[in-house]
Amino acid sequence: MLSELCKGVLPQFTVIVDSVENSGRSLFNSLVKTTAMRGDLVQVFHFEQSKVELTAGFEDGLVSQMLFHDCFSDPVGWNCTEGILNEPLERETFREMVQKSAGSIGSRPITVAFDSLSPLLWANGWPRLCHALHSLVSQHSKHGMSSCRLLCLLHCDVHPSGETAAVCHMANTTLTVLTPPPKQALSSSVGEMLQIEASACRQSGRGAVEKATVTLDADLTANVLLPTMFVKEKLTEDVNSKNDPTADLPFNLRLSDDERCARDGLVLPFYISAKRKQAILQGADADEGQIFYLPDREDDFDEEDPDDDLDI
Template sequence: MTQLCLDQLFGNKKSAPLILINDSIQLSALPLLCEFSQRTLETDHHVIVLLTETSPTVWLRSAASSLKKSKVHIIDAYSDPHGWEWDTPLVHETDTGGSSSLVRLTRLTEFERHVLPLVLEWINKAPGSLIVVDALNPLAQLSTYRTYRFVKALESLATDTIRVVVGYHMDIRPLSAVQPLPPLSESLNRLASVIITLNQLKAPTAQTESQARLTGFVAQDTFSYLQITSNHVARGGVGKIEWRRKSGKVLYETNGFYADSTTGRLVVVPASQLGVSDKEDHEEDADDDKDMPTVDPTANLSFNLSLTDEQRKTKENLVLPYMKAQQVEIDGMSSSSSVTTGGSIYYEPDAADDFDDEDPDDDLDI
């Protein structure tokens, strides 16, 4: 049985230097980032994580067991990013168990200057590593260009044993007086080798189902951002994957996932198992348009553009002049006995075409 793409990415089965997870308020990328970290720690590789929106305590509880914390290196840009409590830009600490490396970044405005040297130092001490950024948006609020350059620097460190996984909130736009061209989201999509776009499961109700069955139209609530399935990982989620291989082949696949109630780990399943059809996977927008009732554009005009049955019958029986000429030509050819099935070319040489084999340049005026 072929393994699903999301499961291959979790287990690092094939090359994927930079993995970009596009999430939204409807479904967070944090469960997938934790699963990437747990799968990496199971292979005795190290995990280097930059936290901008997640507490280190929450991260360690979700992404690392007590036996694997020694292989976790955390750069905490969440607790004190503006230096309200610490004067130095970097504060080296350890967690309560005294096992994982924890560095507090108190100068978020200088993130490239302090983060990249730490990442290089930890990479050189580990045979294999996973570099994780939980959310790029706090960095993008400072500068979209610097954020892209930072991700580009991390991507340049990727090898067969070093991977980079970053999360990006695609529903949040960077605060900028001038909109960057192209936007950061498009630049990151071009840079990444794997793009995972997360979507929540649809939550149909009896009312919407009956309405769609009777009218063929499903009303969309414009101002409804959250549903009962939003960020409910135990219920499940959908990830649309675009995987660009080294060979140049691009693989598209939609996988479902849900959190196991016993272990809390993510289980990857086919999207159809969560009630997402194949047509809905690849053509969601087209499928929404298909559900709309067909509208006749000539229905409410002040003049008539349609034909009656009698007019349509007259139009079909009308013989146009060029059709008569073609019919006469066909009849004349069929009545002639000298008609052949192929074309013929007749050539009559004139005086200037009197070629002399002994003097081929006779026609040149020299």
């Protein structure tokens, strides 16, 4: 999975989750470059890097084939332009921008990259952002656009964990940058080394997790070293059973048909039905209480009054 990603074969929605200690920016730049080299029309919404910083290490011919939406220079309009973060994010905002830019290019597959989602998440909150991203991924075919893939960078340590999880939940593949083992950190003189955990969620409900060390060369080429594959069986079911509070109950919460019939037929001892009420009111003999006493053979039956000595 990771080796395919490093070759620029991206699933529909990929999120790179990083932190200050383990930055994923170089991996993001690398994937943007590789995707562009594969022939995709890459449209980059860059919020945190200038175009120059972003395309450092890219060939000039490659840069000219890409499209850049500059959200970096004036995000909130302080330099007298229309800031993208000033207006609330509409569901169709990104789709319209992508479609407008791609209109004149032709029918190359489109990859939209966000560097990063964090300013958008701060400004708009996760529901609006998720709607906008979802619209970008799902509705492109209705509007005559060719297939569109998303590649996003997200800083997990600057948002509450729930917001990050909400965005990652939409993604097909989440690449988390982890702390590299100390030995690898020491031997990183060959290039930048990143420890990546890739978790993919397939449509079948199965999830796959792969951990690998990725090296990044000076020309941003990513190579996978020694991948370790862990397949989580039926990831979605695991999650459901884990969260099911009724899993280990010692009783049934539902009845079968036979059990329901038996329950309906049972008359509770304190329940007075109309028939029984009528019988009590009429004083029916059948219901009058009687005592039957059958003495045993060994019983010592005393004829005397047991209260004789009380002088009553």
